[in-house]
Amino acid sequence: METPEQILAYSALSKTARTRSGVCLHCNCNDFYLVPGTDKAICCACGLEGTISVADGAVEITYPEDQLHRVHDVLSGKELHGKDIAENEGRLAQMKKTDAYKARVAHYRDAIAPTAPSRA
């Protein structure tokens, strides 16, 4: 259930919105994943996706209206996020059955050695 503050924040984003302050307009987080090779910025806290640009020397992130239902802290976004997790966990479970996955895990297990100093 959304808090009154979240509902107000969501309402404030009822059309294309833009931030220049470096914080997410929905959740106020200032941690974004910048998708390599694109202009996409994804809020690491709520998952809101926008495009990043520079105007007058300041970074701007613009959020289109069609992303608002995807934020992780509203019910519609929680449902989508849960489906994403279920799909990815299912994909990982299938991947773990492959020889390539088992070989990669074995490689890392053999390559990684403890680095803690011995205790005298």
Ligand SMILES: [Zn+2]
């Ligand atoms: Zn956010």
